[in-house]
Amino acid sequence: MLNDDDLIYSYTRSQALxxxxxxxxxxxxxxxSIRYSTACTASVWAVIQAIPEPDRDMRxxxxxVRISAVLSAMLEAIRAARGTxxxxxxxxxxxxxxxxxxGDDGEPVITIMLEGED
Structure with missing residues (x-):
């Protein structure tokens, strides 16, 4: 009936976004200076937004600043890892x-996740 090559369902990155x-x-x-499209999971986004700011502009x-902190830490890890x-x-x-x-069209994309997510 079905073999390993039959695709039953696909959830694309575009749909997830x-x-x-x-x-x-x-x-x-x-x-x-990250040249690939980059996204984070909703769980990482919740961590980024976890600290409430009373003033909308300050929020x-x-x-x-928190997004930049995540991206900077990731860049540092990428530079240290090389080749992975x-x-x-x-x-x-x-x-x-x-x-x-x-990504959806085979282009390189980066996804940032909490440890344990996949």
């Missing part, structure tokens, strides 16, 4: 890891 399962960080990543600034598609690092008090793999 549209659904909020992944949060696009590409614009901020590009400003940090946006704090969020940008997976790095583990710590940022904002959380154990994180990033995977570079193929």
């Amino acid at each position: 549209a659904d909020g399962v992944l949060v696009d960080l590409s614009e901020r990543a590009h400003s940090c 946006e600034v704090a969020e940008a 598609d997976r790095v583990v690092f710590r940022a904002l008090g959380a154990e994180l890891w990033a995977q570079c793999g193929p």
Whole structure:
């Protein structure tokens, strides 16, 4: 009836971004010299947003600083690792890891996850 090559269902990165399962960080990543599209899981996004700021403007600034902290820690881990598609690092008090793999069209993309997520 079915063999190993029959695809029953596929959930694309684009769908995950549209659904909020992944949060696009590409614009901020590009400003940090990361040339690949970059996203984090909703769980990592919750860590980034975990510290409430009373003032809306300050909340946006704090969020940008926390995103930069995650991306900087990831970049440091990538530079230290050299030649691997997976790095583990710590940022904002959380154990994180990033995977570079193929996007929907085979292009390299980076996904940042909490340790234990896949």
